[in-house]
Amino acid sequence: MKKQIIIVLILIFQYQVTNSQSDSLKFGLKGKIIRALGKSSTSPPIFYAGLKGGELGSALIYKSEDFGKTWFPLNNNKPISPYASDIQAISIANDSANSIYAGTWKDGLFKSVDNGKTWKKVLTAPSSDIRNIKMGIQNPLLIYASTSSFGVMKSTDGGETWKRNDPKTIGSTFKFAWSIELDEKNDSIVFAQTFNKGVWKSIDQGNSWKQTLDIKNKVCWDMKISKDSKTIWVASSKSRGSMSSIHYSRDQGETWNEIENVPQIGVNQINVIEREDKKIIIIGSWKNGVFILENEKWTKIEKIDFNVISEILLNNNELLIGSWGNGVYNIKL
Secondary structure, X not given: OHXXXXXXXXXXXXXXXXXXXXXXXXXXXXOOEEEEXXXXXXXXXXXXXXXXXXXXXXXXXXXXXXXXXXXXEOHHHOOOOOOOOEEEEEEEOOOOOOXXXXXEOOOOEEEEOOOOOOOEEXXXXXXXXXXXXXXXXXXXXXXXXEEOOXXXXXXXXXXXXXXXXXXXXXXXXXXXEEEEEEEOOEEEEEEEEEEOOOEEEEOOOOOOXXXXXXXXXXXXXXXXXXXXXXXXXXXXXXXXXXXXXXXXXXXXXXXXXXXXXXXXXXXXEEEEEEOOOXXXXXXXXXXXXXXXXXXXEEEEOOOOOOOOEEEEEEEOOEEEEEEEXXXXXXXXX
């Protein structure tokens, strides 16, 4: 009898350990659609999550102060606007106020100067659909935002005034910029990932643009630039399809190559762990979770039991992964 009790207790313990290990991957917001993740460049434990809701007035932002282990709502647990349902972008400035910017779908740009406790709409921003936001690195007053109608808009005075691409520029370049990325060594150099028009590069803060990568019939969803600013990786896939590709450049976008044998999973996210001896590539997808490329072999991260991925952030050797319906995962590599 005692032996049977001991066996049962062991089985229960093993079940609890297995469950706790599995649950530990989901650090919060389970069941929620994570549309955007943001992190502080000055306070490593601090992360922000923007949610996608199902109706107007459901655009909530959460904050974590422990690397994503626990989350609490900002703005007194209220949406930042009664007219927004989707927080599409979050970015934290390097200015003295530690300003936080949030981009919404159909209700424009919002700003907080009190760590997210309260938010005000930036009435001077010329677009209602803000897809991505990047803050200046050398210039803390510089802000870029990608839009679906006006290409890339920018502010050089901390969000007080804004300039958007004029119609002539849009007609000869691109209208829909899904995301943007900055050269860490020179924030006047900005790359725009577009909807079916490839990747464009500006060396003058977005005043003029040149197409650097032409990818037809695919959306360029995401880009990462190496610490030395020389190597660039671009993740693209056919909109609402599985056809995927990853292109890379070793000369700041002058010439490009394509990585072979990329999993055809609807790639929409890319991040890179840079080590002295090698680079490890992580990709997320619309259809089949997260894969990692190491030693020329792609492997799916089976710990992540949800397939629709919206964002991948890197924090040293940890990944903070936002999912489209199952909250946030934290993976140690």
